């Protein structure tokens with residue numbers, strides 16, 4: 001059978017393509033397992049300095065596959081969605097937040113339910129102009145998951161987060177950009193090239209500092225200014241002793257491109 005996650009290495013970029021196009025790349029148990037394995041492998045490979053995630057076909061990801069027989073039933077025979085979340089969606093969101101390299105997402109088509117929030121978990125999200133985002137959960141009697149309750153108000157603010165999730169309305173890529181949910185909308189024909197070029201640029205940058213930046217920004221959400229300043233001092237102190245800082249400063253002084261290697 002075809003891989004549910006296509007894996008390619010281009011330069012220092014690991015490209016992961018969700019590959020169940022006939023079901024709009026919705027998540028089955030098996031696709032979750034392959035995606036976790038692919039992210040773990042990328043995290044553990046020093047040749048990987050950025051990850052690019054995209055989808056095959058006309059959709060990006062339609063969230064949980066609502067026909068997946070792997071969807072667990074509890075002892076009473078009713079769906080045990082808590083188990084699905086603990087087994088699949090929590091590890092996915094946590095894995096992306098803990099990736100040792102930047103994660104770029106190229107949203108090539110519709111991103112619905114957990115598929116949308118999975119995209120929002122990534123560090124920099126580009127979307128094709130024809131792509132769209134749907135918080136489909138309320139349509140089927142659920143709340144946002146895959147980190148949506150945490151991400152949406154932080155990215156877009158409470159008013160927009162609530163309106164999007166309560167209505168389940170489709171949001172265009174342009175509106176997603178306007179709301180601050182994603183970084184940039186690009187023309188459909190340019191999406192893959194632009195996303196890859198961005199991933200290549202990030203791959204040439206000091207991975208350790210980029211990842212520490214993500215971690216510090218996320219941590220700041222629950223810190224006072226004083227504590228955020230302490231965190232900045234501590235992390236900056238660590239980075240200041242690392243190879244990449246010495247290299248970055250030397251390259252600046254010698255007016256040459258830096259060659260970063262910490263990860």
Ligand code: T3D
Pocket residue numbers: 022023024026062063064065066067071081084085110112113114115134136137140142145
């Ligand atoms: O265990 C748990 O449930 C917990 C986890 C919850 C997390 C969640 O993600 S809950 C939200 C689940 N997702 C949805 O509710 C979205 C369902 N899909 C849609 O509403 C629509 O497909 C879209 C709006 C995303 C796209 O619409 P459209 O008209 O462009 O495409 P389509 O015709 O609806 O879909 C194309 C095919 O993909 C179709 O199959 P077919 O008829 O050609 O054989 C459709 O059934 C299939 N598909 C789309 N989404 C899913 C799906 N199959 C299974 N599960 C899906 N989520």
